[in-house]
Amino acid sequence: MTPAARVAAAIEVLDEIFDGATPEKALTGWGRSHRFAGSKDRAAIRDHVFQALRCKTSYGWIGGAASGRGVMLGAMRVAGQVNEMFSGVGHAPNEVEAGEEARSISDAPRWIQCDMPEWMLTHFDAALGAQTDKILETLKSRAGVFLRVNAARSTTAEVIALLADENIVTVPVEGMNYALQVVENERRIALSRPYADGLIELQDTSSQHAILALNLTKSQRVLDLCAGGGGKALAMAAQGGEVTAHDIDPNRMVDIAPRADRAGVKINTAQTSELAKLQPFDVVFVDAPCSGSGTWRRNPAAKWELTEDRLKELTTIQDKVLLQGAQRVRTGGTLVYATCSVFDVENGERVQSFMKSACGFSLLSQTSTAPHLLGDGFYFAEFTKDA
Numbered sequence: 001m002t003p004a005a006r007v008a009a010a011i012e013v014l015d016e017i018f019d020g021a022t023p024e025k026a027l028t029g030w031g032r033s034h035r036f037a038g039s040k041d042r043a044a045i046r047d048h049v050f051q052a053l054r055c056k057t058s059y060g061w062i063g064g065a066a067s068g069r070g071v072m073l074g075a076m077r078v079a080g081q082v083n084e085m086f087s088g089v090g091h092a093p094n095e096v097e098a099g100e101e102a103r104s105i106s107d108a109p110r111w112i113q114c115d116m117p118e119w120m121l122t123h124f125d126a127a128l129g130a131q132t133d134k135i136l137e138t139l140k141s142r143a144g145v146f147l148r149v150n151a152a153r154s155t156t157a158e159v160i161a162l163l164a165d166e167n168i169v170t171v172p173v174e175g176m177n178y179a180l181q182v183v184e185n186e187r188r189i190a191l192s193r194p195y196a197d198g199l200i201e202l203q204d205t206s207s208q209h210a211i212l213a214l215n216l217t218k219s220q221r222v223l224d225l226c227a228g229g230g231g232k233a234l235a236m237a238a239q240g241g242e243v244t245a246h247d248i249d250p251n252r253m254v255d256i257a258p259r260a261d262r263a264g265v266k267i268n269t270a271q272t273s274e275l276a277k278l279q280p281f282d283v284v285f286v287d288a289p290c291s292g293s294g295t296w297r298r299n300p301a302a303k304w305e306l307t308e309d310r311l312k313e314l315t316t317i318q319d320k321v322l323l324q325g326a327q328r329v330r331t332g333g334t335l336v337y338a339t340c341s342v343f344d345v346e347n348g349e350r351v352q353s354f355m356k357s358a359c360g361f362s363l364l365s366q367t368s369t370a371p372h373l374l375g376d377g378f379y380f381a382e383f384t385k386d387a
């Protein structure tokens, strides 16, 4: 496919997404009905689509319409490639027509410039203050790809060398012992030997930081209450914790056993009904369901899907899981509440609400990280259960 035909394909896929399909469904459907497209074409179309979703409103403004064509026209105007891509030749999109003239982004309302639904800006402003617009600018480009080296199996130096043998270039992340950033050929990671052998896991630096900050000691009994696919459970087990993983939806945990086997660590999974006999734990980690606002570079469709009602619903769930986690901690033990959101309503406000409703815990620390070049936005609060 020519570069212009890939732009035309991205327009088709975006129109489906704007009609309500998820990005994965729209991309897979396009792939099935265009079997001639090679893997490089698919990757390029995917990149166009995800970038267009990150910058949906600003590109739409610049392109003159909120449709797939308008957004991609805006994207190509920003890239300075309109004449080349919108030529109407072969499979290229048609030439620019009257009514599709460029609009200056400086004339757009702030929410359009920031590429965020208007109501959400209040939440970002409350959390990030004067830094908001600058930080939202970072959400307009692709996130870095980061690895956690499995200290139980290897060293960063060895992993760097093994990946280099497969033409995957990685560099250490300053100040983080086990974190590497992939700077070339990131799409090959999941097929690489070190990944298959459990020497590495894909994990953002902010999540790694939250787990390292726990300073787990060997044989501490840890409950990962909202374990999902087990990313944090694996990191805690690699630090020596005796980890029990739990999720309200056990289907989400199906990959934990094979991932733990690959990493050479042991993780028990437990159903909700089994927790009472396993408690109390030394550490309970509550990685609560959240808006994901710190990770929207990776999942840009989510910011357009979130509603005020859903955000409110999430805060109710967050209060509930935090209280559930608190019941499972031993006296003198540690409770951690974490989200990958930057919104105060999901973070500090939930902690305040917990402190009001649950006596017997002391708040030790709160750490918020805004999205930055070397990591996602993340929040965690640490409590101890008083005697």
Ligand SMILES: C[S@@+](CC[C@H](N)C(=O)[O-])C[C@H]1O[C@@H](n2cnc3c(N)ncnc32)[C@H](O)[C@@H]1O
Pocket: 225, 226, 227, 228, 229, 230, 231, 232, 233, 246, 247, 248, 249, 252, 287, 288, 289, 290, 317, 320, 321, 324
């Ligand atoms: C942020 S995700 C977890 C991500 C995971 N810890 C990781 O590192 O990959 C939140 C998880 O909480 C689970 N969840 C929602 N409500 C819950 C509840 N009341 N108790 C336990 N888990 C719950 C969801 O099914 C979801 O898998």
